[in-house]
Amino acid sequence: MPVLSAITLYPIKSCAGLSLQQATLTSLGVMSEQIYDREWMVVDNKGMCLTQREHPRMALIKPALKGTTLEVQAPGMLRLEIPLGLPDPATAPTLATQLWDDTVLAYDCDALTAEWFTQAVGVPCRLVRFHANAERPVSTKWTNGVQASTMFSDGYPILVVGAASLEDLNQKLVSAGRDALPMNRFRPNLVIDGIEAFEEDYAESYQIGDALLKPVKPCPRCPMPSIDQATGEFGPDPMDIMQSYRAKPEVEGALCFGMNAILIAGEDQRVRVGQEIEVALAF
Template sequence: MPTLSAITLYPIKSCAGLSLEEATLTPLGVMTAQIYDREWMVVDYNGMCLTQREHPRMALIKPALKGTTLEVQAPGMLRLEIPLGLPDPQTAPTLTTKVWDDTVLAYDCDALTAEWFTKAIGVPCRLARFHANAERPVSTQWTNGVQVTTMFSDGYPVLVVGSASLDDLNQKLLAAGRQAIPMNRFRPNLVIDGIEAFEEDYAESFQIGEVVLKPVKPCPRCPMPAIDQATGTYGPDPMDIMQSYRAKPEVEGALCFGMNSILTAGEDQRVRVGQEIEVTLAF
């Protein structure tokens, strides 16, 4: 029987994730302790999102839960604590952010936080938090008209990958005289054991207890899988190996790994590592 083998929440877009034993599944994605996936985002002074694509050192910014704060660490830096309580939406300072083609209202975190991230990443930047009154719809082209929103993810609330898919890629890398790479290069929220390689591509749904996730779009890959998440530097790039078998014509030939998914049932239900998953294929 397929099982849920890993849960990862990424509080700050493009920074390191939180590995969890259990979490709540919401329409906005994975959540724990009232922290949502990609609830925060680092932006430049024009509000444009910063990512590991251009700033691989962001991989070294590591969050941790500490009471009522989100604690972040980076090499050579003092720890920073970010309050988890939401700011007052009527009085808190805001800024307009840009996530790819979307313009999103956000809270503007304070100057001390901006200074910390500027030093950690090496470019002038600020930390933004998704505003309580903001809404960011996903493309209904892939959801069959279902209205879904997300925070600062690239496009969809939940990314699901089968562990056998990474095993398959690593076998090809090793056969080519290359090093195997870990799953964190692909930054999934949920990892499934016990299904065939890339079986997630053909799933109609994943049911975990009362939770039902529907995969809606293959996840196109940028150069980020080439970034070693432990060192924050570019390493061997798996994209040339993926080029031979992971190009998807339905997304204009993009190289894809993992499935962007939406919640269709079981809102605010808890899931846990080791839980059985019922996988229904779309044929």
């Protein structure tokens, strides 16, 4: 029987994730302690999104939930504590941010937080938080018209990967004389064990308790899987190995790993590692 083998929440886009034993599934993504996946984002002073693609040191920025604050650490720096309570939408400073083709209203951080992230990333930047009045719809091209929203994820609220898919890739890497990769290189929210390699590509739905997830789009991969999440440095890129068997014609030949998903039913369903999953295939 397929089981949920890992849950990861990424409070700050492109920074380190939080491994969880249980979490809440919402239409906006994984949530824990009222903190949503990719609720925060690092931007330059013009509001443009910054990611590990250009700034691999962001992998070393590690958040942790500490009571009423989000505690953030980076090598050689003092800890930063960010209040978890939402700012007052009527008075809090805001910033129009740019994430790919979307302009998204966000709460702007204070000067101390901006300076901390500037030192941690190595370029002038600041931290923003998804605004309470903002909405970022996903592309309905892939959802068959089903309406869904996300925060600062690349495009969809939940990323699902099968554990066997990474095992398959690692077998090919090792056979080529390369090191195996950990799952954190691919930054999924949910990992499913007990299904065949890349079976997630062909799933119609995942039933986890009362939550019903629908995979909608293969996840095209950029160079980020080549970044060692423990060192923040580029290493060997697995894309050449993936080129031989992971190109997807439905996404213009992009190399894909994992499936983007949306929540169809079961808003606020609590899920846990080890929980059984019913996987319905699309054929």
